[in-house]
Amino acid sequence: MTETLFLHSEDVTDLATPADYVEVVRDGYRQRGEGAPAQPRSKFFRDEPQGMLTTYAAVLPDTGAMGGYMYSAGFGAADAWFMTPVFDAESGAPLALLDGASMNPHKTGAAGAVGVDVLARAESDTLAIIGSGAQARGQLRATATVREFSDVRVYSPTPENREAFAADFDEALEATVRAVDSSEAALSGADVVITATKASKPVFDGDDLEPGTHVTAMGQYSPDKRELDTTTIERATYVPDLRERATFDAGSFMIPLEEGAVTEDDIHAELGEVVAGVKPGRTSDDEITVFDSGGTGIETVAAAYMLYERANEEGLGTEIEFAPASEALTGN
Template sequence: MRIVSAAEIAGLLTHSDLVDALGEAFRAEITVPLRHHHRIPQADGSPEAMLLLMPAWTASGSQQFVGTKIVSVYPGNGAKNLPAIYGSYILSSGETGAPLAVMDGTELTVWRTACASALASRSLSRKDATRHVMVGAGALAPHLIRAHAAVRPIRHVTIWNRSRERAAELAEGLQGTLPGITITVGTDLQAAVGEADIVSCATISTNPVVSGDWLKPGAHLDLVGGYTPAMRETDDAAIRRASLFVDTRTGGLHEAGDIVDPIRRGLITEADVKADLFDLARGTHAGRTSDSEITLFKSVGTALEDLAAAMLVWRSLKS
């Protein structure tokens, strides 16, 4: 059994290859049971911890796989100078159940999350999109920038973060690594969004950060950060103006605050969500219909994406 580190994963994957692999996975027969949540009380008085199990397995193909992402969430770890979240991915043979590899689940997650957004962008953003605004400067931000640049002719990236220092650090780290792309730190978010062809948000905000009134005709809004019904990265104006898409209806209609909250208040209905990544990847929905259409993609993640990424890592190791 192989142990695959974060550095190995980063050395094996490319964003364009993973976008292609995710497209294949959303077209394939892959079983994705409901995610398992297990609460873990803490005897020392720390906040309650959580164990998440995210299984998936292939149902066809020349080689079968079973995979499970195991994520532990310990909110009290900050007081111990430790990360709050740890993740591992176990990939096994679908024919025998024999374990093949244990992979760094955190690294796998940032790669697959960013590339799912890029897969959506292939159908939803304008093909001539050149200006990208990145809202947030955390671990996902550099991957989202690179993933969108892998599928669209991005020439200018503006990074905005509540902490300007964090945005500047990310911009400095990316300088010279993306040939032909100018990277700047934004100070006026409204102005930057107003010029953007693609706007990505990867925050943990519970209140809207980007207003739909700022979006120009033809813009694509990519919402990645909010992963609970209590979180919002954009406002009702965006929900009203945009054509709405999600990664999966199961997740988007139950976990994504930017979709769940407007439905709960009667602003929209479930029928207003036009398609998910299954529909877009399989061609049952065309995606963008005009150059002036504003599109919005909301993702919360799915075990299918983890399995697709792990399979690509495994095949790259074996080639």
């Protein structure tokens, strides 16, 4: 039997700072840029009851870990559950099983922050956020560790939500954080734009982007849904988390591709290639850049392994046992 650590969401909630997540996720993407295996998510749908089962995975050799996410959303309970297995990349043995819900905004926010760090202008100090939910909060916490923002504007369609978001972060950050009443107002003069919404149609007009803006889009991963319009993709240097995902479930790229506005040659690079220095990132101050973040096993494994190590150090979690196949299949 092999002992494996089970970590509940409450076990890992306070184990790492946003900067900690950014550090390990950046290194995970560096490994991907140097050839580490990762695949886009697989999605399985059911109509009655309506729901989705999703899984994705990655191997991070330098970290010494591999694994990914499997989660269900919807179905009869109309809720979601996130399971995160982590394996030793040398022995293959299971190291940990995490209740991965609480880390989700942190690891996803960290991926967005890495995109900002390698693609946005170094002097960027004005940030626009479209969306006000848990993912938008995770994006802001992480992104604030890679740029010194002085002005943050948040827009979401519900005034109460954007006002609450602004009030919470205006106290937490050195920047002035304020709610605005339109996406146009958020984008005006913004150096960095983050979209973290459930919208199925573009949430701003690409003509409103000023030269030199960086955009991180992370709220959609469906071929027929998108947060960014065709104009944005046409104007931008486009960088997805995984090249394969850009033509699999990245609606923001796939719809312009179907329209003939762009070709697959317009996929500039994967994020990992930029992080690893295999491909250049931004090449001019006037360049508009896009990081399309749909979620991968890269940030999941990097974050989960960090939490596993820290939980071990703190004596957190519950030991459970797995039988290796050599025992379970033979009964020996």
